[in-house]
Amino acid sequence: MSGPSDLVRIYGRAFAAACWLLVFGWFTLLVLVPQVTMVDQSLWRMEQPKDAAQLTLDIDRLYNDLSVMKLDRADAPADKQAALDARIAETQAAIREMETRETQPRKVYGPENYTRMSGLHAEIFLRTLAFAALTTLIALVVCYPIACAAAFAGKATTTAVILTALTIPYAINELLRTYAFLMVLDYRGVINTALSWIGIIDLDRDQAIPFLESQAAVFAGLVYAYVLFMVFPIYNALESLDKSQIEAARDLGASSLRTHWRVIIPHAKPGLAVGSIMVFMLSAGSYAVPRILSRGLGGDWFTQLIYRQFFDAHNWNIGSAYSVALLIACLVFVALVMKITRVGLKDMVR
Amino acid sequence: MSDRLSPAADLILKVYLALFFVYMFLPLIVMVIAAFNAFQYPALSPWKGFTLEWFPRLVEDERLMGGLATSILLGICVTAASVPLGLAGALIVARGTRRTSGLFYAMLVSPILMPGVVLGISTLVFWREVGISGGLFTAGAAQTSFIASYCMLMILARLARQDPVLEEAALDLGASPWFVFRRVTLPFLAPALGSAAVIAFLQSFENYNTTVFAIGSGYTLVTEIGARLRFGLTPAINALGVIFLLVTAVAAIGFAIANRRKPAA
Amino acid sequence: MRGHEIRLEQVCVRFGAVTAVEPTDLTIEAGEFFSILGPSGCGKTTLLRVVSGFLSPSEGRVLIGGRDLTATGPAERPTAMIFQSLALFPQMTVWENVAFGLEARGVDKATRKRRAEELLALVALAEHAGKRPSELSGGQRQRVAIARALAVEPAVLLLDEPLSALDLKLRQHMRAELKAIQRRTGVTFIYITHDQGEALAMSDRIAVMSKGRIEQVATPDGLYATPATPFVATFVGEQNVAEGTIAAIDSGIATLDTPLGRLSGRLIGKAAAGARARLMVRPERLHHAAHVAPTPNTLSAAFARRDLEGPVEMLVFDLDGAQWSIHRQNHGETPRTGPVELAFATEDAMVFAEATP
Numbered sequence: 001m002s003g004p005s006d007l008v009r010i011y012g013r014a015f016a017a018a019c020w021l022l023v024f025g026w027f028t029l030l031v032l033v034p035q036v037t038m039v040d041q042s043l044w045r046m047e048q049p050k051d052a053a054q055l056t057l058d059i060d061r062l063y064n065d066l067s068v069m070k071l072d073r074a075d076a077p078a079d080k081q082a083a084l085d086a087r088i089a090e091t092q093a094a095i096r097e098m099e100t101r102e103t104q105p106r107k108v109y110g111p112e113n114y115t116r117m118s119g120l121h122a123e124i125f126l127r128t129l130a131f132a133a134l135t136t137l138i139a140l141v142v143c144y145p146i147a148c149a150a151a152f153a154g155k156a157t158t159t160a161v162i163l164t165a166l167t168i169p170y171a172i173n174e175l176l177r178t179y180a181f182l183m184v185l186d187y188r189g190v191i192n193t194a195l196s197w198i199g200i201i202d203l204d205r206d207q208a209i210p211f212l213e214s215q216a217a218v219f220a221g222l223v224y225a226y227v228l229f230m231v232f233p234i235y236n237a238l239e240s241l242d243k244s245q246i247e248a249a250r251d252l253g254a255s256s257l258r259t260h261w262r263v264i265i266p267h268a269k270p271g272l273a274v275g276s277i278m279v280f281m282l283s284a285g286s287y288a289v290p291r292i293l294s295r296g297l298g299g300d301w302f303t304q305l306i307y308r309q310f311f312d313a314h315n316w317n318i319g320s321a322y323s324v325a326l327l328i329a330c331l332v333f334v335a336l337v338m339k340i341t342r343v344g345l346k347d348m349v350r
Numbered sequence: 351m352s353d354r355l356s357p358a359a360d361l362i363l364k365v366y367l368a369l370f371f372v373y374m375f376l377p378l379i380v381m382v383i384a385a386f387n388a389f390q391y392p393a394l395s396p397w398k399g400f401t402l403e404w405f406p407r408l409v410e411d412e413r414l415m416g417g418l419a420t421s422i423l424l425g426i427c428v429t430a431a432s433v434p435l436g437l438a439g440a441l442i443v444a445r446g447t448r449r450t451s452g453l454f455y456a457m458l459v460s461p462i463l464m465p466g467v468v469l470g471i472s473t474l475v476f477w478r479e480v481g482i483s484g485g486l487f488t489a490g491a492a493q494t495s496f497i498a499s500y501c502m503l504m505i506l507a508r509l510a511r512q513d514p515v516l517e518e519a520a521l522d523l524g525a526s527p528w529f530v531f532r533r534v535t536l537p538f539l540a541p542a543l544g545s546a547a548v549i550a551f552l553q554s555f556e557n558y559n560t561t562v563f564a565i566g567s568g569y570t571l572v573t574e575i576g577a578r579l580r581f582g583l584t585p586a587i588n589a590l591g592v593i594f595l596l597v598t599a600v601a602a603i604g605f606a607i608a609n610r611r612k613p614a615a
Numbered sequence: 616m617r618g619h620e621i622r623l624e625q626v627c628v629r630f631g632a633v634t635a636v637e638p639t640d641l642t643i644e645a646g647e648f649f650s651i652l653g654p655s656g657c658g659k660t661t662l663l664r665v666v667s668g669f670l671s672p673s674e675g676r677v678l679i680g681g682r683d684l685t686a687t688g689p690a691e692r693p694t695a696m697i698f699q700s701l702a703l704f705p706q707m708t709v710w711e712n713v714a715f716g717l718e719a720r721g722v723d724k725a726t727r728k729r730r731a732e733e734l735l736a737l738v739a740l741a742e743h744a745g746k747r748p749s750e751l752s753g754g755q756r757q758r759v760a761i762a763r764a765l766a767v768e769p770a771v772l773l774l775d776e777p778l779s780a781l782d783l784k785l786r787q788h789m790r791a792e793l794k795a796i797q798r799r800t801g802v803t804f805i806y807i808t809h810d811q812g813e814a815l816a817m818s819d820r821i822a823v824m825s826k827g828r829i830e831q832v833a834t835p836d837g838l839y840a841t842p843a844t845p846f847v848a849t850f851v852g853e854q855n856v857a858e859g860t861i862a863a864i865d866s867g868i869a870t871l872d873t874p875l876g877r878l879s880g881r882l883i884g885k886a887a888a889g890a891r892a893r894l895m896v897r898p899e900r901l902h903h904a905a906h907v908a909p910t911p912n913t914l915s916a917a918f919a920r921r922d923l924e925g926p927v928e929m930l931v932f933d934l935d936g937a938q939w940s941i942h943r944q945n946h947g948e949t950p951r952t953g954p955v956e957l958a959f960a961t962e963d964a965m966v967f968a969e970a971t972p
Contacts, residue, residue, distance in 0.1 A: 513700050513702055515699075515702045516704065518669060521688075521690050522669075522694070522695060522696045523690075523695065523719060523764075523766075524691075524767055525715070525716075525719035526690065526719065533718070538705070538706060
């Protein structure tokens with residue numbers, strides 16, 4: 001169809017223009033331009049000039065010349081002094097110019113911010129992604145039965161109770177949820193306390209098991225903090241399933257497993273896709289969980305690395321590069337999930 | 351789960367569900383109990399007796415109270431920006447031609463598909479180039495970039511349920527475009543706008559990952575909590591957790607009851 | 616009479632390469648109940664949107680009450696539309712819905728309320744003024760939509776299949792009610808439908824549309840008795856059809872050679888001997904040969920089945936490769952099977968020659 005959009009037709013030109021302006025400002029100023037600036041920032045770095053060593057030699061030579069000239073001037077007759085003064089001033093200007101060149105780094109574009117990611121940093125990057133993927137997988141396996149239990153509870157009250165009970169740990173602040181989990185793993189946490197009661201360890205003699213110093217603590221914390229982001233999308237998808245389809249499958253003699261595989265899971269696909277994307281992105285991009293749950297030599301999470309580049313090392317270029325790397329990894333994951341589940345953007349976010 | 355499953359499978363599912371709830375709630379319960387332990391480190395043991403002393407500590411803490419004020423201010427600003435942006439986006443997507451609608455939908459949903467830290471960082475980097483360093487403004491801009499997307503989705507869901515000729519009918523009866531918007535579209539969208547505003551405020555108030563990068567030397571309640579959760583743990587944080595948990599539980603249960611009362615219209 | 620005359624002059628609507636409405640001339644009299652009848656996708660709703668102003672024609676002019684309103688938007692036209700979905704505002708009460716057009720015009724609340732109550736009395740809904748549309752029945756909602764449209768005192772009311780969501784009984788009741796409201800108000804009604812029963816029952820005149828073109832404009836009786844094209848003949852009412860070649864034409868009577876034998880009927884339009892043509896006989900004009908005066912048009916058939924439709928019955932016969940039927944009063948029993956002679960009068964049959972390419 002041709003002609004103006006319904007927006008113009010219904011609300012008029014002025015209103016439509018206001019909408020366009022707002023959305024244009026939102027997308028460009030808050031999303032697009034910042035992302036582009038970050039990518040740009042990740043592609044350049046300040047570099048000492050390549051000929052710095054030669055420059056230093058040249059400057060030294062000029063300083064020698066200068067002292068010679070100054071000596072000459074002291075001995076020179078009055079009529080030659082003016083000419084020497086001019087040469088001295090000239091040389092001093094040259095030195096100043098070369099000195100600024102020597103110390104002032106130049107802006108150089110190149111992929112080095114990415115390629116110079118050291119072995120350790122690359123390892124942390126890959127470990128972060130691997131742990132995030134594993135967290136997603138665990139969340140899928142753990143949550144599917146929970147979502148089914150809520151969706152197919154039969155009685156509306158049971159569903160409401162299960163959902164409300166799940167909402168409480170889901171909706172409480174991410175930091176406090178993680179902190180609650182810290183209470184389990186801490187040096188004086190639930191597990192260590194339990195062990196001391198049995199008599200295996202003595203807390204007062206510093207025999208606590210340092211769970212927080214292992215990477216597993218962060219991993220367990222991620223699962224605890226983000227597992228519920230899988231339940232609700234799956235439940236939402238299952239809720240719209242016509243329950244008589246399940247009965248029809250049963251009636252036609254399908255086993256429970258086959259009913260899940262052929263009827264329920266295909267219907268839940270948009271929910272599985274959304275849940276996976278949410279859990280992966282939250283885990284890979286989590287700064288809260290590793291910050292709270294890692295101690296000592298437990299090793300860094302990629303987001304902590306980025307934070308340090310920005311606020312400790314003040315190397316915003318490398319920080320931007322790492323941030324872009326994280327963004328790309330997440331977008332690749334989104335594309336992958338959409339391709340595997342054949343779920344479009346519009347089906348996902350409903 | 352009861353009438354379709356064999357008794358054995360039903361029992362397994364129930365046990366599984368119970369275990370899952372224990373897993374989800376046990377840490378929270380421990381956090382709550384420790385808030386009332388007189389021991390100066392947040393733990394269940396040694397139990398030094400029941401106390402309420404950690405709660406007044408919160409009110410006396412100027413940084414926490416300052417953070418709370420900042421969070422509320424930031425939340426209001428982000429809500430005030432996000433709801434109109436989300437509304438404009440939803441109207442463009444819902445009322446555009448088929449081609450522009452798909453394109454704008456993808457563009458405006460994209461912030462949700464990016465990690466929060468990346469949104470915070472890109473905002474920080476961009477505004478520094480313009481000469482504005484990290485602070486409340488950049489934190490608000492970074493939060494708005496994706497919270498407006500959530501608002502848009504909520505408003506879109508409501509718009510999808512509107513009779514598409516409702517507004518045409520109003521125009522046909524002689525209403526001006528602005529009158530149509532004010533008298534027909536806006537009242538219809540009002541519930542969605544209300545919930546979008548609530549969600550926007552909560553998202554802003556609760557946000558950590560984006561804010562901690564974008565806010566520079568400033569702080570909100572949540573980033574202040576984040577700063578304290580690594581070193582110098584005190585049961586005061588547990589007391590704060592108890593308050594958060596109470597508010598969350600009351601809201602969740604209240605919402606559930608309100609939802610049940612409402613007939614499925 | 617409050618109604619306005621409507622004239623479409625060479626109105627044509629194209630969407631890209633697709634032509635939805637071919638260039639059309641049409642005049643609708645002031646105060647007329649005018650229906651546009653056609654199958655879905657024939658362009659009737661597009662034509663209505665042109666009249667209402669929601670759609671600008673690609674070419675041509677729209678005159679309402681003698682004024683050229685081609686470039687005028689829906690809000691400024693003296694027309695009001697009743698939508699298929701009714702489009703009642705769900706968050707307003709019934710009287711607020713009815714008064715909406717007045718509110719948009721800045722009429723004060725007391726006047727609005729009084730006027731809404733008058734109109735609700737007109738459609739017998741006075742006691743429901745304070746309810747929401749969702750609390751009303753389908754027929755009541757229908758009447759709210761009519762009252763809402765009438766509140767802006769339109770000269771022309773445009774109705775887009777407004778009865779299609781109602782059940783059969785209610786639909787028949789609403790036909791009478793719509794007709795009565797139209798008579799009482801004198802407003803010009805343009806009624807869009809794909810249901811010939813509705814069009815025949817209510818209209819002063821009917822335009823039959825097919826594939827973006829108006830095939831015929833006539834009174835309901837004229838349309839039924841003397842269809843101008845084969846499409847109108849088959850779309851309005853039912854027909855028994857035989858195809859064949861014209862053997863002779865004599866003073867408006869064409870004789871065809873068909874697989875069913877040599878048959879004659881009134882020739883509609885022009886044709887020459889040798890042309891392919893279709894002969895059509897309405898089921899109520901077909902009889903047992905024994906019951907009518909002798910006629911050259913007789914057919915050998917075998918009785919196949921009887922479909923009872925209450926007061927009338929449909930007898931279906933197998934002919935040589937075709938099925939024809941008789942529509943007659945209910946005789947209360949199923950005839951015996953076996954060979955039978957059928958006949959029809961020459962003046963009861965119509966012959967349409969196929970358009971020569």
